[in-house]
Amino acid sequence: MAGIGFTLRKMTGRGDLWGIVQAYSYSAMLSSGPWLFTIMALVGITFLSRYLVTWDDLLLFRTVITYNFSFSLVFCGPIVMVGTRLLADQIHDDTLDRAPSLLFSMMLAYVLLVSAPMIWLYGYAADLTPAQRAAAIVGGYLIGLIWTVVVFVSALKNYTFVSGIFFAGMLLAFFACGFLLTGFGATGLIWGFNAGLALILFGLLAWIFVEYPALPGDLAILPRQGRVYWVLGVSGLSYNIAIWVDKWVMWMRDDSVDVVAGILRTAPYYDSAMFLSYLFTIPIFAVFFVNIETSFFEKYNRFYKSFQKHATYSAIESYQREIVNFTLLSLRNLVVLTGLLAILIVLSAAFILETMNIPFKEIGVFRFGALGACLHVLSMFAMVFLSYFDFRKPVMLLNITFLVANFTFTWLTAAYFPLHGMGYFLAAGLTFILAMSCLVYNLKRLAYGAFITNNPSI
Template identity: 90%
Template sequence: MAGIGFTLRKMTGRGDLWGIMQAYSYSAILSSGPWLFTILALVGITFLARYLVTWDDLLLFRTIITYNFSFSLVFCGPIVMVGTRLLADQIHEDTLHRAPSLLFSMMLAYVLVVTAPMIWLYSYATDMSAAQRAAAIAGGYLIGLIWTVVVFVSALKNYAFVSGIFFAGMMLALVACGYLLGDYGATGLMWGFNAGLALILFGLLGWIFVEYPALPRDLAILPRQGRHYWVLAISGLSYNIAIWVDKWVMWLRDGNVDVVAGILRTAPYYDSAMFLSYLFTIPVFAVFFVNIETSFFEKYNRFYKSFQKHATYMTIDSYQREIVNFTLLSLRNLAVLTGLLAILIVLSAPFILETMKIPFKEIGVFRFGALGACLHILAMFAMVFLSYFDFRKPVMLLNIIFMVANCTFTWLTASHFALHGMGYFLAAVLTFSLAMGFLVYYLKRLAYGAFITNNPSI
């Protein structure tokens, strides 16, 4: 992600307020595009459709979108993590003519992995019409394929086009849903939303083919080269399960769930409060993307290039201390920013829930979710720093701990309404604490890790 971040950082250096606003707005879209698109589109479509379709149709539409995002993220997790590493290797080795092959290999892998469970779920297990089944399956494919394409978009420099295509897709979804919902209800909403997703997917693919014009010739590149990065695959799978496992537990354990299409369970009050709490962390993503990751990458690059230049130990040690100081100072500043953000969200929770038409009884879930989300992203940033230095197994361990803790704590607190959301919060506290401990431990051993533990020649 640091590639396009350098371009955005130049905008903040122009010295005018408009440049700063542009840079952070683009950063928010680029770092959270599919998620931000879906939240905004769902809010707009729900407002548009509230008085034009039945509650059952609206609930079916929102449930299908939730399930598609849930399972597409989980199935894409290993593919995206390994694919990101392989793309980084191609950039480093100046072999980007292989990028189209990698992209198609990732897309093919997702289609092969997700087809059987998705067709079983929507075609046989649920009670929907044929058009609704087809729309649900198409949406599952589109969302997952967008996750794979976004990996390649992050390496491009055309932030204006990327942002514009997400905005155009959101507007098309709103217009198409508004046109179709009157005559077709939930079916029209699902196909209208798919139209917006399709515009985003094919628009991004078109730009990628412009940037990487080589033909895809090796569709087996992902499994062949990716097998060396199995740790990353487990890490991506466990991380995405960790994000969703508390929702799955609540769908099973909460006594106030809605059952849709015969089998699909959802806890709309819990889900809405948690999704809304995630939305408020986007400004922190933008700050990290534009300012911190780009500056960190410069220091990181200088540290490793000093090896190639046969620098002295004193020079290497000075670069290492510079990285340690910058990383810990950046995380401290981010902790202050997210802490202030969390306090603001907690204090303004009644106003936010009233504005978003979320029942006031979910204020506890929203507050726990906001606090947990702030700690969650700090832990994620710590794992990003660890990943830069190729400490794959510690990151995998952190993600597995987060997954198990979120499942366990949510299961233990699910039967107590006042504790809803606390399971996720406690899991985030534990993961953040361990991530910071791991980061400090490994940062102090960067040179040893580079020369010994992560040296492929030893």
Template identity: 90%
Template sequence: MAGIGFTLRKMTGRGDLWGIVQAYSYSALLSSGPWLFTIMSLVGITFLSRYLVTWDDLLIFRTVITYNFSFSLVFCGPIVLIGTRLLADQIHDDRLEHAPSLLFSMMLTYVLLVSVPLIYLYGYAADLTPSQRAAAIVGGYLIGLIWTVVVFVSALKNYTYVSAVFFIGMFIAFLACGLLLTNYGATGLMWGFSAGLAFILFGLLGWIFVEYPALPRDVFILWRQGGTYWVLGVSGLSYNMAIWVDKWVMWARDSKVDIVAGVLRTAPYYDSAMFLSYLFTIPIFAVFFVNIETAFFEKYNRFYKSFQKHATYTTIASYQREIINFTLLSLRNLVVLTGLLAILLVLSAAFIMETMNIPFKEIGVFRFGALGACLHVLALFAMVFLSYFDFRKPVMILNTIFLVANFTFSWLFADYFPLHGMGYFLAAALTFILAMACLVYNLKRLAYGAFITNNPST
């Protein structure tokens, strides 16, 4: 994202409000595009259809989309992290003729991994009509494939085109659902939503093939080269499971869950409040990627290039102090900004619930979710800094701790309705504290790590 940030930062420096709006909008889309698309589309479609279809049809549609989103994130986690690293290596080595092969390899891997659970769940276990089964399976494929494609889109510079594809896709989903829901109910909603997803997927693929015109010749490149970065795969899997594990616990333990299509369990009151709390953190992502990560990369690059120029230890130490001061100052500012956002969300929770037409009983979950999401984002940023210095194993351990803690705390509080969401908040707080401690410790040993512990030659 740092490479993108240089271009986006130029937009903010043009001196006009539109440039600032463009830069932060593109940053939000590139960091959270499929997620943002899904949430906004679901909100719009729900408002459109609440009086036009039965509650059962709407519940089937929302539940299938939620499950597909869960499947796609978990199965794409290791694929996307390993694929991102391999693409970065190709860009560094100027071997972009292999990019289409990597893309197809990532897409093929996702399809192979997700096919068995998707087909079993929707094709056999769930009580759905044949058309609904097909729509649910197609939707599961499309969402995950978009996640893999976004990795490559992030390396391109046509942000206007990317934004247009997402918004047109969202409009197509909204329009198609509106046309189909009256006559086809849940089936129409699922196929209409998939139409929007398909437009986004093929629209992004089209632009990628324009930028990377080489033919894919090695569709197993991810499997051959990805083993080197297995730690990243474990990190991606544990991190995305950690995001979802508290929802899985609620679906399994909560006595007030809805059972949809015979086997699909969901807790709408918990899920909607948590998704809404995530949505409010997107501006923090945009600020981080446009301003902080870009400036950090410049200092990071100068530090490592000083090795190649045979700089003195005094010079290297000064660059190290510059990185430490900038990183800690940036995180401090983010803590202040995110803390203010968290306080604002907690105090205005009742207004937000009323405006979004969400039952007031979800206010506790939303408040815990908002506090947890803010701490979660800060922990993620600390792990991004660690990843720049290739501290893969510490990041993997932090993500595993997040997963275990979120599962454990959510399980302990599952029987106490007033404390729903507390498990996620405590897990995020613990991960943030440990991530900050790990970052400070490794920043102080940065030169040692560059020359000794992270040096392949030793």
């Protein structure tokens, strides 16, 4: 964390308003840049295509991209979580010559996991042309492989490069789609978007090969060493399913869904309102990112390094109090910021939807989605703190709880239009309460957890 932390500390330490604005703006771009560029590219492609292709072609393109993001995130969830921990171990043990082997092992694992369901869906079940089948399958591979590769570039803390390559890739996707859509319709849109994804993937790989020049040799390193971290795998899988399960339920139970290519179901009014609500959490990400990368890491590092320096119990206890006080204070400030943001979103929901040209009937979904997204992000931050202290099983149980609650509440409310979005909101609220309670409980036992419960030698 040191590299980006130095930059942010320099900005915030200047003591002027402009430095603080710079720090939080920089933080927002680094934490959410790839996400923002992808959304802007998809919005731009949609507006570009609206009057140049048929609605059926545009709907097919959007549906395939949505399904590919859904598939890739779910199948990559356990791979990325376990792979990230193994990479962290390699950094700690100074064995980064194994990093290329881990990367290719993760990429291979994703390809093996996703191939059968994706080829069945696009290759046989969906009513697509051969070119569309190939484009959809290639896109699914590209998106998932990008998730695995980003782990390694992020470990280098080169956020500027990640944001830059995503910007270049999405810019290429926009122009490629514009060039291909008039002659090839939905097929051209999907292949054009794939061109941008390919630039991102190979650009990230090129940077990794520069930083990790060793040749990959052990492609079984992920399953062999990752078995120790099976809890992280379950946690990653359940979390990513939980993010999508309310959409899946609505696709199955909502009477107003669109059916594309004979089998691909989507609920555009629900999906668009929910995805829009996620965008308003970016300021919260920025604040959290600054806190984590500056003050928190200094206290976290001092606490754990005191063990190696054989500090006295009173010194360790004082460092623990620093961490506890800072963590709770940071979350309190985030809760206040999130509460103000949620109130602002609810009150201005009609104006936001009108500005974004989204039907007014989605206002209920948007309000519930925005409130749920705020609570979801806060619970995620609590789980991030728990993960820093290696409380793996509590995080896994929280993610499973979120998954079960989101499915159950969404299923129960799906038949009532005024309650659409409430299932996600209730699940996020329940998870937030449990996550905060779990964090407070474990913070009080931080030293005990470090020496006893999380000590692999015991």
